Amino acid sequence: MKQFIIIPFLFFISFSCFSQRERYNMDSLIVEAVKQKQNDYYELNRFFKRAKFQKEEIDFFLKESEKNKYPLGEVFAYNLLGRHYRNNSFFEQATEYYLKALEISREIKNVNAEIVTLNQVGVVYRRQDKIRSALNYHQMALELADKVEFPDDDTKVSISISNNSIGNIYLTLKQYQLALEKFKKSILIQEKLGDKRGLAINHQNIGFAFQNLGDIDAALEHYHKSLDYNIENNSDFGKVICHQSISDVLLLQRRYEEAYKYISEVVSISEEIGNQYYTSEVFSTLGYVQLKLDSIKIAEVNLEKGLAIATKHKIPSGINKSNLYLSELYEKKQSYEEAYSYYKKAIEGERKTFNDKNILYVNTLISKYDNEVSENKIKNLAKENEIAKLKLLRNRNVLIIALVSIALLGVLLYSMYRQRLLNNDKKILKLEQEALRIQMNPHFVFNALNSIKLYVINNEQKNAVHYLNKFSKLIRNILESSTVKEVTLSEELKTMNLYMSIENIRFSNEINYIEKVDSNVNSERIKIPPLILQPFLENSIWHGLSSKKGDKEVILTVKKESDEFIQIDITDNGIGRDAAMKIKNSKSLNRKSIGIYLTKERLRNFANEYKNDYSLVYTDLVDEKGKVKGTMVTLKLPIL
Incomplete structure (x- = not known):
């Protein structure tokens, strides 16, 4: 009897010692990484050789990086925290940490770290069906990577990830052909680099596109290719996704026994991994397969479990799917009132998200x-x-x-x-x-x-x-x-009013745009170059008002200074030119603006045909205390 007690005890002691050694080795690795202060994000990632970080180890990494003033280490740690919470479907916390990583990567002007983080933020938004935000972040990552003059393999991988993610967004929008084009661009890069993990992901996505296009055989072929790569990579997470997708196709083919075999093999693996998004999918699919096999009671348990996980972690697609399957279950039980209730929830949810x-x-x-x-x-x-x-x-x-x-x-x-x-x-x-x-x-x-x-x-x-x-x-x-070379002042003002209306959408219509034209100005007879005011209004919005909190206002005033000149003032209550220049200089990539330069050249060319020249003056507006309260651009144009 004593022997039976001693053996488990010794096993527990040896396991504890092994865990402590493993934790000690990981901490030593983190200390060494912080000491080296690698300044290339991809090299820092390779230093850990895809090590699996526990939450305590990530916190230790972050603390060491902050203590030793290693900002790239902070970016890496925040991204690890974002991935930890994303994989457990706590999307709000994941977004918070990813945005902190993005802020620091921009402060230190590390383009590689910024590209990686932008893609990660896009993935979190995509998981929550926030399509616009996801598309914006992946597009920013792709644009930033495309600007790298001589991209290395790591940058090409990031370009591949961006294309793959945008393809996934097209899947959500049911634009399957457009999605396939993006996946093909991505897979070309992965095949050249021998990126097996990326190939596994892309074949999975291509299979999903073919499934929705009705080509079931092609879908199954790509799902199995993805599964082969995941088995080769020893990726449990990839296996879960592939088994889930293959089960869906087998359900469409009414091969219920095979579908049950595939989905039941990954239930425990999915729970162990802890990714609630896919765990919800697995339980919903398992319950639906059991429903088709007439195992009503156990099917109801698993469908309810899938619905509970999706509801807890705010996964709209999982909620809709579970509600639809439960509707069919209660219809089979002849509980038509409950069947209708679940069906109504599924349809309303679908309408809300799509x-x-x-x-x-x-x-x-x-x-x-x-x-x-x-x-x-x-x-x-x-x-x-x-x-x-x-x-x-x-x-x-x-x-x-x-x-x-x-x-x-x-x-x-x-x-x-x-x-x-x-x-x-x-x-x-x-x-x-x-x-x-x-x-x-x-x-x-x-x-x-x-x-x-x-x-x-x-x-x-x-x-x-x-x-x-x-x-x-x-x-x-x-x-x-x-x-045309010239338009009337009236036509130019109408165009600018339309332009401000469209630009104002992106600011939730917070900008108050006002036009004031003196009664002695005949706007139908005065001629000016077309679109000449647009660059100045654009500067007022993006340099003056975009970073300002509170009331935002742009006033365009036209008055006749004399018989020979009209004066156009564009006034904003923004942050001022000095503050705008500081924000511009702090950005990691500064594109040289040629809009104002070309506008001046156009004005000079326009004035050559008149007796008098034009003038352009910038005035910094301040209040009684000397505090900046905006900028005014004064443009004088000859009319005789």
Whole structure:
């Protein structure tokens, strides 16, 4: 009897000692990493060789990094905390830690850390069916990675992850062909790099796309490929996902016994891993298979368990799925009132998170946007090529005219050269303006469509139609004005009013935009260059007001200073130019803005045909105490 008592005791002691040694080794590894202070995020990740961190070890890592002033270590630790809470389906806590990691990575201007973290934030939002936020973060990660001049393998992996994640968002939006295009881009990179984990994920996603396109055989083939990679990688988490997907396909084929075999094999593994998102899926699928096999009682237990997990962790897709299966169960039990109740909950939940008609409509706009981006890139390359040719021609003419001037009449030839140079400069300026519009339109169109898409997703049809009408008028005005040299002041003000309405959506209509035109100004007769006020309004919004808390206001005032000039003042109550410059300098990537520079060139070209010149003055506004209260741009234009 004593022997039976001693053996378990010795086993417990040896297991405790092993756990302590393992914990001690992990702590030593963390101390060594903090001591080395590696400044490359990917190298820091490789240092731990995919080690499995416990919560206590992550807290220790964070504490050591803070104590030793190692910010990249803090980013890494916060990302580990985000993954820990995400895998346990505590999405709010996961988002909080990921955003802390993102903030620090931007402060230290570590692009690699920022790309990785942006993708992680996108994944959390995608798990919660917050499609717009997820798309924005993955798009930011992809844009940042694409700007790396000479991407290494790690950056290519990040690009692959971004494409894969955007593909998953297209799956949610039921745009399966678009999703397949993204997955194919991702899988090409993974095959070149031999990334088996990425290949497992992508084959799983491709299988899901084919399943929803009705190609069941192709879906099953890709699910099995994914399973093979996960077995090779010894990934229990991957096995759970693959078994779940294969069971779904077998259910569609009415191969219930096989479906039960696959799903029952991963129930205990899923619970052990602790990812509540997939644990909810597993129990719902298990219950549904048992329902099909007429095991009503145990099916009800498992379906209720899946519903409870999804409800606790706020997983909309899991709640809807469980409610739908429970409806079928109670119908089979002939409890029609309860069956109807669950069915109603499932349908209402589906309508709340997804509206087929509206989503497909928005995705038609997204498809058109993608086509427009491609066309504009081609046009932009053609324009840039033409600019280069004109610049080469101008340089050649400079040399020819200089040589001829020495031999012949210098004054006459110099005059001809100046005239030709001026004509070429005008052509170049015009082409640069067109190239700028082509570059600006896709960016503005994408943001505008994303903003309008939120109204559509939230089923706010009046707002969606209202802003789509304004958006279409604005695009039409931009296209029309791009073909003329001058427009009336009245037309320009209408276009700017539309532009401010569209931009204001992204600020939840918090910006109060006011136009004041003096009665002695005949806006129908005064001519100005088209879209000349847009860059100044854009600066007021994004540099002056975007970082400001509280009331936001932009006032555009037009008055006739004299018979020869009109004066246009654009005033905002923003943070001021000094504060805006500090925020700009703190960003990890600063793109040089050429909008104001080209606007000045256009104004100079415009004023050449008038007796008087234009003037442009920036004024920093302060109150009685000297505190900044905004910025005013004063533009004087000749009218005679």
